[in-house]
Amino acid sequence: MNNPVYEIGFAGRIRINAHSLNNEGTVGNVTEPRTIALANGEKTDGISGEMLKHIHTESLWQLAKGQKFLLCSACDKLSPMKADANKQLKGMTVENAINTALGCPICDTHGFLVQDPTINRKSTVEFGWAIGLPNQFHRDIHVHTRVASGEKKRSKDGENNVSEQMIYNRPTRSGTYAFISVFQPWRIGLNEINYTYAIDNKSRKERYDLVLDAYKAMMSRLEGAMTTTRLPHFEATEGLIIVATTAMPVPLMSPLSEEYIEQTEAIAGTQSIQKFNSFAALMQEIDKIKTAIPYELGVT
């Protein structure tokens, strides 16, 4: 593939066992899993888009650091402040402040909010919730005990050991999840005040590759909540990568529907679609898109 790429859509299903990647929070000693209500009122399990975007950012950061990309001071430390922490921007015109902030690959691709001057940049990478297919997910609450050494002996002695031996409840979930994501290569480095690119084509291509590699990294291992004791068991994946080579948004049909592949093919045409039915195939299909370059607005 040598054509410039305007947009890339990911739509698929992933089967994950015994994870707890995202939770509502902890009340007392009980951690509640994320629940999402569907249009028909049915409740199901979910992993939020915020969590998935955070995982992508962290993968991107690791890769950027490894490849010695120059990051802004906040992103260098993986701070969510991003460009807002850059004191240089204060007093600049909006146009110049955006151009300066776009110097950082993470601020550019994942977006930012700056208070002075007031500017915001929408991320070039978007994630929907990963939603458990109804009737294809299971949840358990497991009771765990933190055991302190010498606990049994002290129990026999009748001593109060509440502070060391703690009982807590944690959710464990397994299911097939529908996921969607969009990446907009045409916006890499684009100053959306004057609609010119703040960085050269070589840098745009490097960032394009970086974002795609971050997708590969996160799909090879999801690092979310509770992975120290609930490292997810990835079992299977299948889906589509939809690639737009002209200025036309990619269609994104939800994999919650059994017809999402047929529907997407009917809208986008089979030539715009790359299918995958395993993790290895997904990586290979992403590598194919890496041979392309990001679309440049105004160049035909």
Ligand SMILES: [Zn+2]
């Ligand atoms: Zn940054």
